[in-house]
Amino acid sequence: MSLDTVKIAVLGCGTVGSQVVRLLAERGGDYAARCGAHVEVSGIAVRDIDAPRPDWIDRDKLTVDADALIDDADIVIELIGGIEPARTWVLRALRAGATVVTGNKALLASHGPELHDAARESGASLYFEAAVAGAVPVVYGLRESLAGDRVEGVLGIVNGTTNYILDQMATHGWSYDEALARAQELGYAEADPTADVDGLDAAAKCAILASLAFHTRVGIDDVAVEGVRSITPADIAAAKRAGGVIKLLAHARRVRTDEGEAVSVHVAPTLVSTANPLASVSGAFNAVVIDAEAAGRLMFYGQGAGGVQTASAVLSDVVAAATHIAHGGSAPRESAYESLPILPASQVTGEFQLRFAVPDRTGVLAEIAGIFAAHGISIAALEQTCEDDTESTLTLTTHHSTRSAIDAALDELTHTDSVTRVIAVMMREA
Amino acid sequence: MSLDTVKIAVLGCGTVGSQVVRLLAERGGDYAARCGAHVEVSGIAVRDIDAPRPDWIDRDKLTVDADALIDDADIVIELIGGIEPARTWVLRALRAGATVVTGNKALLASHGPELHDAARESGASLYFEAAVAGAVPVVYGLRESLAGDRVEGVLGIVNGTTNYILDQMATHGWSYDEALARAQELGYAEADPTADVDGLDAAAKCAILASLAFHTRVGIDDVAVEGVRSITPADIAAAKRAGGVIKLLAHARRVRTDEGEAVSVHVAPTLVSTANPLASVSGAFNAVVIDAEAAGRLMFYGQGAGGVQTASAVLSDVVAAATHIAHGGSAPRESAYESLPILPASQVTGEFQLRFAVPDRTGVLAEIAGIFAAHGISIAALEQTCEDDTESTLTLTTHHSTRSAIDAALDELTHTDSVTRVIAVMMREA
Numbered sequence: 001m002s003l004d005t006v007k008i009a010v011l012g013c014g015t016v017g018s019q020v021v022r023l024l025a026e027r028g029g030d031y032a033a034r035c036g037a038h039v040e041v042s043g044i045a046v047r048d049i050d051a052p053r054p055d056w057i058d059r060d061k062l063t064v065d066a067d068a069l070i071d072d073a074d075i076v077i078e079l080i081g082g083i084e085p086a087r088t089w090v091l092r093a094l095r096a097g098a099t100v101v102t103g104n105k106a107l108l109a110s111h112g113p114e115l116h117d118a119a120r121e122s123g124a125s126l127y128f129e130a131a132v133a134g135a136v137p138v139v140y141g142l143r144e145s146l147a148g149d150r151v152e153g154v155l156g157i158v159n160g161t162t163n164y165i166l167d168q169m170a171t172h173g174w175s176y177d178e179a180l181a182r183a184q185e186l187g188y189a190e191a192d193p194t195a196d197v198d199g200l201d202a203a204a205k206c207a208i209l210a211s212l213a214f215h216t217r218v219g220i221d222d223v224a225v226e227g228v229r230s231i232t233p234a235d236i237a238a239a240k241r242a243g244g245v246i247k248l249l250a251h252a253r254r255v256r257t258d259e260g261e262a263v264s265v266h267v268a269p270t271l272v273s274t275a276n277p278l279a280s281v282s283g284a285f286n287a288v289v290i291d292a293e294a295a296g297r298l299m300f301y302g303q304g305a306g307g308v309q310t311a312s313a314v315l316s317d318v319v320a321a322a323t324h325i326a327h328g329g330s331a332p333r334e335s336a337y338e339s340l341p342i343l344p345a346s347q348v349t350g351e352f353q354l355r356f357a358v359p360d361r362t363g364v365l366a367e368i369a370g371i372f373a374a375h376g377i378s379i380a381a382l383e384q385t386c387e388d389d390t391e392s393t394l395t396l397t398t399h400h401s402t403r404s405a406i407d408a409a410l411d412e413l414t415h416t417d418s419v420t421r422v423i424a425v426m427m428r429e430a
Numbered sequence: 431m432s433l434d435t436v437k438i439a440v441l442g443c444g445t446v447g448s449q450v451v452r453l454l455a456e457r458g459g460d461y462a463a464r465c466g467a468h469v470e471v472s473g474i475a476v477r478d479i480d481a482p483r484p485d486w487i488d489r490d491k492l493t494v495d496a497d498a499l500i501d502d503a504d505i506v507i508e509l510i511g512g513i514e515p516a517r518t519w520v521l522r523a524l525r526a527g528a529t530v531v532t533g534n535k536a537l538l539a540s541h542g543p544e545l546h547d548a549a550r551e552s553g554a555s556l557y558f559e560a561a562v563a564g565a566v567p568v569v570y571g572l573r574e575s576l577a578g579d580r581v582e583g584v585l586g587i588v589n590g591t592t593n594y595i596l597d598q599m600a601t602h603g604w605s606y607d608e609a610l611a612r613a614q615e616l617g618y619a620e621a622d623p624t625a626d627v628d629g630l631d632a633a634a635k636c637a638i639l640a641s642l643a644f645h646t647r648v649g650i651d652d653v654a655v656e657g658v659r660s661i662t663p664a665d666i667a668a669a670k671r672a673g674g675v676i677k678l679l680a681h682a683r684r685v686r687t688d689e690g691e692a693v694s695v696h697v698a699p700t701l702v703s704t705a706n707p708l709a710s711v712s713g714a715f716n717a718v719v720i721d722a723e724a725a726g727r728l729m730f731y732g733q734g735a736g737g738v739q740t741a742s743a744v745l746s747d748v749v750a751a752a753t754h755i756a757h758g759g760s761a762p763r764e765s766a767y768e769s770l771p772i773l774p775a776s777q778v779t780g781e782f783q784l785r786f787a788v789p790d791r792t793g794v795l796a797e798i799a800g801i802f803a804a805h806g807i808s809i810a811a812l813e814q815t816c817e818d819d820t821e822s823t824l825t826l827t828t829h830h831s832t833r834s835a836i837d838a839a840l841d842e843l844t845h846t847d848s849v850t851r852v853i854a855v856m857m858r859e860a
Contacts, residue, residue, distance in 0.1 A: 135725035137575030145567030148745025295742035312725035315578025329759020
């Protein structure tokens with residue numbers, strides 16, 4: 001039988017887009033055999049036709065007329081990033097009934113509902129494996145592999161830049177600034193590292209993961225975020241003493257409140273016990289741990305960034321999309337039927353490690369412990385280490401408590417003379 | 431709109447089947463929201479209606495008439511295991527156009543082509559996530575998440591029983607027999623442990639993984655198998671000295687030969703370097719590492735057995751199947767277009783660690799090294815440790831070589847007086 005040809009428009013020809021174009025050409029025979037259809041790049045929309053490109057890019061396929069390209073495509077691969085013009089182009093494609101494959105986490109985390117609605121109305125498919133954790137197939141994992149289960153929590157290292165920085169601080173004893181400079185030298189961090197180091201990139205991915213895990217619309221603004229700029233070598237040393245390492249984690253959890261179930265989502269530097277499989281995920285690798293009612297604990301691990309690695313995720317979506325076009329079927333529809341409420345940042349719960357500078361006199365521990373007890377916070381461990389004759393460091397580890405209770409206790413403590421200074425407040429994961 | 435009802439026949443009501451039935455009842459509302467169809471167990475086929483069952487099993491649904499149940503079902507879940515009557519029933523369902531969801535690795539690894547052909551002829555769907563590695567979604571991983579990539583190798587801990595036994599031997603210094611007895615006490619090993627400890631269970635999973643990874647029909651008889659019965663505490667101590675641990679691994683690899691590409695598949699106890707993420711997979715956990723051309727290295731990790739955990743995998747397939755029934759689409763078809771030749775066991779290649787007892791005299795090392803060189807085997811490391819005045823142990827580590835070259839060198843060596851005894855021959859993974 002003769003196979004149909006599926007026309008693909010590629011929007012953007014950067015590190016990921018150029019690899020997608022290369023693999024579509026080199027592996028076209030494989031894709032045809034797998035999809036039952038020929039996949040063919042009909043054009044590549046770029047801003048500047050004359051910019052330097054890898055030699056495998058066919059310059060005749062470059063165009064600045066994205067609209068014309070989209071209108072003639074069966075599948076539109078959006079890899080330009082950012083909100084506009086990506087949003088307008090993706091909506092144009094979906095409204096025309098074309099399948100969209102995107103790696104744009106910021107767009108999904110800020111305009112996901114609009115995109116999903118457009119897809120539903122026209123019957124178009126929307127794929128986004130590449131938007132979270134590069135080559136790690138965690139979108140498939142949540143949308144399909146766990147479709148028969150009930151997810152309780154998702155915990156992930158989803159930003160390679162900060163993982164690399166924290167890793168280097170721990171390995172070499174570097175300051176945050178030294179580790180950032182090294183990451184920038186090696187190209188692991190951008191000149192303006194804000195999106196990575198302030199946790200915004202991780203927050204967008206956290207929102208996408210939480211949406212899938214809890215069948216609830218979660219946007220980036222729902223995610224409480226804390227980045228890694230303020231992490232010090234002393235924090236890392238304290239983590240090591242506590243038998244752990246510091247990782248920037250995306251936390252998404254189903255929690256029970258007095259009003260029923262809710263979703264807790266936040267990104268924060270977290271003291272991870274070395275017994276946790278996430279503790280040994282180093283360098284630019286990503287890993288996502290999913291706890292589900294029936295499956296128990298699963299982990300997905302792999303390369304979280306890189307042009308060719310992310311291209312693998314894009315192309316898995318392209319093969320699924322082309323197969324559906326050839327044989328029927330569609331991408332899983334948005335599933336938001338649970339519509340759980342999302343807890344405000346102050347209601348985030350977890351275990352915390354707090355470090356204080358305290359004066360070296362009797363009665364300090366008793367007063368501090370008393371204030372925590374009064375705020376309903378249960379203490380798991382207390383350790384005092386002497387720095388000099390007049391000041392000690394007190395490390396306090398809590399059982400599960402809410403961030404607001406912790407903050408209230410801290411507020412009261414700083415009005416006593418039992419605490420000289422709050423050194424750090426950090427979440428913990430066993 | 432009113433939803434369709436999808437009728438499900440469950441064949442088998444053991445540890446996995448009973449959990450599937452429970453979750454279908456308890457989570458029915460979730461499944462309806464996710465699939466766009468009600469899923470309803472129409473009956474459960476069992477051998478003995480009167481056997482004791484968990485209290486959530488509705489006895490009115492039990493039947494011994496599997497044929498009637500199958501003929502009336504939209505989805506048939508086969509969880510009886512073994513070849514017959516599973517094969518006959520699965521074929522009956524597929525030929526009638528019903529979707530089959532199975533966890534039966536033995537059936538797939540020995541009659542996979544027959545099942546896939548039947549599915550293709552009638553247009554039926556065949557799902558089998560639960561057949562490999564319990565809750566770990568590695569069938570999805572290979573069939574869908576890596577559909578746009580080119581898999582180079584799959585390396586997996588896919589048998590929890592042997593992983594537990596090897597773990598206990600390493601932790602407590604136990605013999606194989608002691609560790610097996612403990613595993614049997616705890617219910618991790620069966621009274622007749624043959625399928626696990628001789629590597630047959632792992633070989634079936636290896637065949638399934640290799641089929642998916644290389645788009646080639648691979649059956650259990652294609653897989654060279656070595657089990658764990660002969661592993662000694664001395665082997666484990668030698669592994670520790672070499673910076674590793676022993677794991678029973680399923681190896682499936684795309685290899686280049688003079689005639690082109692081929693598939694190498696085998697199951698063998700393997701010395702795994704502690705730097706490899708598989709080294710830290712302990713107890714009854716399973717993990718599968720996939721190396722792909724674009725994605726690089728991915729790892730999937732989770733619980734490889736257990737009724738409720740495996741039920742999660744079954745139910746993900748049920749949700750996919752019911753969604754397709756409600757909205758169109760089908761399971762990915764068998765993809766065997768690459769049809770690569772499969773190497774015979776003697777052509778298995780890898781790095782090896784060999785240990786010999788050698789007499790304590792000069793010239794021994796030179797003679798041994800000379801024989802390996804003559805067989806074209808490149809030596810990576812040689813270490814001699816003295817046991818007493820007259821005998822030493824020589825540990826020899828090779829670079830990549832074929833099993834047949836190793837065997838030929840060993841054969842020649844045992845005809846010299848440079849080797850008293852071959853203690854162990856083991857594969858290595860960095």
